[in-house]
Amino acid sequence: MRIESPATLEAVRCLRTCEGCGLPTPGGAQPHHLFTRGAGRNDARFNVLATCLLCHTRAHAEPGYNAKLIAAAARRERCEPEDIEESNHVLRRLSKSASLETINAEICDLSLAVQRLVWQAVNLRSKRGNK
Numbered sequence: 001m002r003i004e005s006p007a008t009l010e011a012v013r014c015l016r017t018c019e020g021c022g023l024p025t026p027g028g029a030q031p032h033h034l035f036t037r038g039a040g041r042n043d044a045r046f047n048v049l050a051t052c053l054l055c056h057t058r059a060h061a062e063p064g065y066n067a068k069l070i071a072a073a074a075r076r077e078r079c080e081p082e083d084i085e086e087s088n089h090v091l092r093r094l095s096k097s098a099s100l101e102t103i104n105a106e107i108c109d110l111s112l113a114v115q116r117l118v119w120q121a122v123n124l125r126s127k128r129g130n131k
Contacts, residue, residue, distance in 0.1 A: 034047050
């Protein structure tokens, strides 16, 4: 799926190393959504990894390979893989036009890492005009 956030796309494309395997990506990295936008997920940086062609292909073709990439995203974001997963699940449940009160109520009992990741995505949405 296409990335709509220019900031996320630029952050991924400027990387010259695959976040999956660590090998160089001389032509630029390919963005990979850990949880697809088609499934109601988002373009927040924690949900997108810079991958080489091989890792991107493996992520779509090999069952279980995406878990390795989720772990890589968690290391980059300084959280646990479960925080990445939970943040995506919370965002899927939230309406794109959810009020700040609704968002706060939804995430108040979650870990601080999940709260940080959710707010990162909400701020990205508001910068794009709630697309």
